[in-house]
Amino acid sequence: MCDTCGCNVTPGNAHLVDKKTVDVLTNLLQENDHVAAHNREHFERHGVLAVNLMSSPGSGKTSLLEATIEALGNELSMAVIEGDLETENDAERIRARGVPAVQITTGQACHLDAHMVHDALHDMALDDIDVLFIENVGNLVCPASFDLGHHANVTLLSVTEGDDKPAKYPVMFRAADLVLLSKSDFLEMIDDFDTNRAERHVRELANAAPVLTLSVKRPDSLGPWFDWLRESVIALGEGRVMNPRVQPEGATLHSGP
Amino acid sequence: MHELSVCQGLIRQVERIAAENAATSVDRIVLKVGPLSGIEPELLRHAFTIAREGTVAALAELELSQGSIKVRCRLCGGAGEAAVNRLLCPDCGEWQVDVTEGEELLLLSLDLETSL
Numbered sequence: 140m141c142d143t144c145g146c147n148v149t150p151g152n153a154h155l156v157d158k159k160t161v162d163v164l165t166n167l168l169q170e171n172d173h174v175a176a177h178n179r180e181h182f183e184r185h186g187v188l189a190v191n192l193m194s195s196p197g198s199g200k201t202s203l204l205e206a207t208i209e210a211l212g213n214e215l216s217m218a219v220i221e222g223d224l225e226t227e228n229d230a231e232r233i234r235a236r237g238v239p240a241v242q243i244t245t246g247q248a249c250h251l252d253a254h255m256v257h258d259a260l261h262d263m264a265l266d267d268i269d270v271l272f273i274e275n276v277g278n279l280v281c282p283a284s285f286d287l288g289h290h291a292n293v294t295l296l297s298v299t300e301g302d303d304k305p306a307k308y309p310v311m312f313r314a315a316d317l318v319l320l321s322k323s324d325f326l327e328m329i330d331d332f333d334t335n336r337a338e339r340h341v342r343e344l345a346n347a348a349p350v351l352t353l354s355v356k357r358p359d360s361l362g363p364w365f366d367w368l369r370e371s372v373i374a375l376g377e378g379r380v381m382n383p384r385v386q387p388e389g390a391t392l393h394s395g396p
Numbered sequence: 397m398h399e400l401s402v403c404q405g406l407i408r409q410v411e412r413i414a415a416e417n418a419a420t421s422v423d424r425i426v427l428k429v430g431p432l433s434g435i436e437p438e439l440l441r442h443a444f445t446i447a448r449e450g451t452v453a454a455l456a457e458l459e460l461s462q463g464s465i466k467v468r469c470r471l472c473g474g475a476g477e478a479a480v481n482r483l484l485c486p487d488c489g490e491w492q493v494d495v496t497e498g499e500e501l502l503l504l505s506l507d508l509e510t511s512l
């Protein structure tokens with residue numbers, strides 16, 4: 140009753156304390172999001188399209204980058220940031236094709252965050268680059284929560300993983316700006332992967348992202364992916380605002396409670 | 397498990413707010429962690445017991461609310477609840493909806509103790 144004036148204080152509770160509730164309403168990832176916004180400014184100042192590639196381990200991210208470098212190397216200037224728990228292997232695969240690559244080994248962390256990408260940018264000559272690919276750590280859960288400052292999320296789902304992965308990992312597939320159903324050369328061997336059903340699962344996440352089917356073993360299947368990439372480079376060059384599809388907390392904060 | 401990184405960020409925010417208010421300890425931390433936030437409440441609780449050690453929040457209780465997922469239809473204006481992997485209009489069944497609730501990952505409030 141008399142908490143405020145302290146008249147109920149006895150020798151036993153002489154360490155006087157005052158209690159109060161502070162309303163905060165901030166995003167739990169605000170530190171990351173600040174650095175991400177800073178990265179995005181870097182990219183935009185240098186006219187670099189930054190694409191975050193996400194998938195399970197082994198869905199074909201590095202292979203797709205190799206095929207993309209092969210096909211578009213003369214047309215676009217590319218660079219790659221590779222995220223893996225361990226090893227420089229993927230960065231070496233990219234460098235072997237004459238494209239600069241920085242490897243980030245995350246050790247325990249199962250995702251890249253904006254700070255790691257920021258540090259990696261110090262090793263890159265952004266002025267010379269049209270497209271920076273950021274190959275995230277293979278994981279369908281954690282990477283979706285961290286804005287890196289990139290412009291678009293590209294999520295791969297290989298046809299050997301099952302067409303219901305979007306329903307099982309809704310946060311990841313909701314965040315996709317483009318879904319690539321990879322390793323389509325296996326479709327003839329796998330009778331229960333239905334590309335239409337995979338697309339329907341993506342739509343049921345209220346996501347209108349294009350869903351493309353491709354295989355690095357079938358170079359002619361890669362055209363629509365290259366077109367998406369070219370159009371995105373042009374859109375950024377024209378000054379179109381490009382943010383990865385889902386930045387929920389930021390959006391919530393900016394529109395108020 | 398990215399919940400530990402999220403928790404470490406949370407603790408840094410809590411420490412800053414506690415210092416701004418000259419608090420000696422934090423009793424309670426209230427979060428909203430929507431079902432579409434990508435955070436598992438149980439993993440976050442576990443990570444919190446690790447991240448809080450040795451900080452001003454060492455004895456703090458963590459209160460999490462999840463809330464529900466709500467959508468509003470762009471086609472017919474229908475609105476209502478939806479499941480995490482079926483974000484569909486409750487009226488017309490189409491997928492062209494906006495999620496109006498369920499993605500939050502917010503620090504709502506802190507209960508602080510200050511010495512007089």
Ligand SMILES: Nc1nc2c(ncn2[C@@H]2O[C@H](COP(=O)(O)OP(=O)(O)O)[C@@H](O)[C@H]2O)c(=O)[nH]1
Pocket residue numbers: 194195196197198199200201202203277321322323324325353354355356
């Ligand atoms: N058949 C087939 N194999 C592929 C394809 N893309 C990748 N692979 C194979 O899948 C394995 C993992 O590919 P990788 O690109 O390292 O996957 P990442 O972990 O997502 O980077 C390698 O053995 C690749 O050769 C594809 O389109 N078709």
Ligand SMILES: [Mg+2]
Pocket residue numbers: 200201202229274
């Ligand atoms: Mg790889």
Ligand SMILES: [Zn+2]
Pocket residue numbers: 249250280281397398399
């Ligand atoms: Zn994780």
Ligand SMILES: [Zn+2]
Pocket residue numbers: 469470471472473474485486487488489490
């Ligand atoms: Zn409707």
